[in-house]
Amino acid sequence: MDNNLVGQTIQGRYYVVKQLGRGGVGVTFVAQDQQCFDSLCVVKQLKPKSASDKTLEIARRLFNREAEIMNRLGDCDRIPRLLAYFEHQNDFFLVQELIEGQDLSNEIIAGQPWSEEKTIGLLKDILEVLQVVQQYSVIHRDLKPSNLMRRDKDKKIVLIDFGSVKQVSTQIVDAAGEVKQTVAVGTKSYMPMEQMMGRPGFYSDIYAVGVIAIQALTGIPPKRYTISQDGELIWRSLLDPNVSYRPQFLNILDKMVRYRHQERYSSAGVVLSDLKQLDDKTILVPKKNHLSTSPKVPSTHIISGGNPQANGAKNGSTLIINNGSGVANNGKNSTPNQVTNNSQTATKKPPLKLFGAIAAAAVAIGGLGFWLLSQSENPEPETNLSLYENASEGFRVDYPEAWSKQNRDDFFATGVVFFSPLEDESDQFKERVSVLVENLSEEVSLDGYTERSITEIKKLSDPYVGEAKFVNFGEDEGRQVVYTGEENGNTVQKMQTWSVKEDKAYVITYTARIDSYNSYLPTVEKMIESFETISN
The missing domain is CATH 1.20.5 (Single alpha-helices involved in coiled-coils or other helix-helix interfaces)
Structure with missing residues (x-):
């Protein structure tokens, strides 16, 4: 379809008034809704990279799924409402509420650094709406000044242009039916490493917001930032040497943009909590010292009485609860460690x-x-297992009957994820086992795939992961590693097992909190033992 839709009426309803913008994945227009009093709206035209039947089929599925997500997000008044979505002549269209205002690229201007207070205000504004997005388990994936609108009527920040929708336009299917992503979803200057490698999380959006705040505070675009040997942004040297800054605030920004996402804030709510604790009476950083990089040392909080949740235990911190019993409690199901109590030993x-x-x-x-x-x-009864079969991907595996399951189908892998039931009202973490199939773009040996997997784990999760051991993966030879990671404030232990057969890699990943890892391990081992490939 011709990109120049100005002057045309789409779907017999939306008269295109003017073009707002053009990118690599589509075009955005202002249109009049002729069936609703000629009210103005935004029409986004998304163009798949290929018109092949397989590409369109996958794009259509992704488009419908993302439209449903955007429709739910529209309940928040700081996200444009989705008014309609449709397909026309192999292009996909979103119709959204028009936000009257200007994007932040008109406010964050090179060479014009913001004050600390103004930057903190901006951070809170962005994080408040991002917190709502994360409550829906949605990752924006393309946060940058041009995708943050300052609404005219109330000066509030509105999030626009979710990167997930761009998946529709950034993939093609080759002659062999393999899905390939041709354009990275996001903008490089605001993307952390895990997102560039196709593994974004809530912490990826936190990184982008941190870069935006640093850009505002320094008045220098992120393309001009340098990177240290360990991947960290070097930005404090860009601050105005004639201005004093609160060290707590600079430390917050440091933590938002850490290279390793395990050292970063896990969610918008945690950042907001730390920002609210900034005290106006805090001693300012001496002008001659604020250029140094803050050390990455976890803090230790010692609290008398209470519990770790109520007293604000933060990701990356050690929380010791001194409840007068002489025992340090590190949270739910933690192992007690002896602590000296002087008042008790003296009497x-x-x-x-x-x-x-x-x-x-x-x-x-x-x-x-x-x-x-x-x-x-009287040992506990064995877990009853049921058979799960995925004919399209060619595998079957046994799984616990009491566990729920959810299909996964995206650019990176296809398969199923099994979730354990919650044990009680205090249990907030579902242990899970994912069984995924990755289509390999080229012939890769088991050793080659293992080397690549270990490298990725070191970059994204655990730099100290050991060598993979030889295991039986069903009836095939496989490899297995155990490593640690972090998910939304929880320290987790993972066991990943894989095998390679023809042009596919089969990967089973077990994820659990450290204190419950061993409880489910026998069941997971049975699942791995039961795995087998089938003809499809």
């Missing part, structure tokens, strides 16, 4: 009380021994 107990305590301990130990014996005599 000796009367002999009778001491004798009573010893007797009580003896009874407790005896009871514990009986409990352990009963547990060994």
Whole structure:
């Protein structure tokens, strides 16, 4: 379809008034809705890279899914409402609410640094709406000044142009039916490494917001920032040496743009919490010292009484709860560590009380021994497994009947993810096992795929991951590694097992919190043992 739609009426309803912008994946127009009092709206035309049937089929599925997500997000008044979506002559169209205002590229201008207070205000504005987006489990993926609108009527920030929709236009299917992504979703200067490698998370949007804030504070575009040998942004040297800044605020910005996402803030809400704790009476950074890079050392909070959630335990911090019992509690299901309590050790107990305590301990130990014996005599019943079969991807695997499952189908892999049920009301983390098939663009050996996988794990999750060990992957030879990571504030342990067969890689990834990892491990091992490929 011709990109120049100005003067035309689409779908017999939307009269195109003018073109707003053009990019590599489509064109944006202002149009009049002739069936709604000629009210103005935005029409986005998305053009797939290829008109092949397979490409259009995948683009159509992605387009419909993303339109549904945008429709849900429209409940927030700081995200443009989706008014309609349709396909016309092999192009895809979104019709959205028109936001009257200017984007932030008109405010964040090179050579005009903002004050600290103004930058903090901007951060809070962006993070408030990003927090809503993350509550819907959505990643924006293309946050930058031109995609942040300052609405005229109330001067609030509105998020526009979600990068996920651009997936529709950035993939093609080759002659062999393999999906290839031809354009990275996002803008390079605002994209962290994990997003460039196709593994974005909430923390990826946090990185982009941090870069925007640094750009405003320094008045220098991110293309001019330098990178240290360990991948960190070097930006403090760009600050005005004649201005004093609060060290806590600079540290917050540092944490937002860490190279490794495990060291970054996990969500918008956590950043907002730290911003709210900034005290106006905080001592300012001396002008001669603010150019140094802050050390990456986790802080330790010592709190009397309370619980780690109520007292603000933060990602990357060690929280020690001194509740007067002489035991340090590190949160849910943590292992107690002995802590010296001076007030208790200074006072000796009367002999009778001491004798009573010893007797009580003896009874407790005896009871514990009986409990352990009963547990060994009455082991928990085995988990009932059901068969899952994916004929289109050519595999089957057993999975626990009580677990839920969700299909996955995107540019990077296809398959299924199984989720454990929550144990109780306090349990907020679902352990999961993903069984995915990756179409390989070229012939790769098992050793070659293993080397590539280890390199990716080191970059994105755990730089200290060890070598992969040899395992049986169903009836085939496989490789397996165990490593740690971080997900939305939880430290997790992962076990990834893979095998390569013809032009496909089969990958099973088990993810659990460290304190529950061993509980589900026997079940996961049975799942791996049951895996087999089938003819499709």
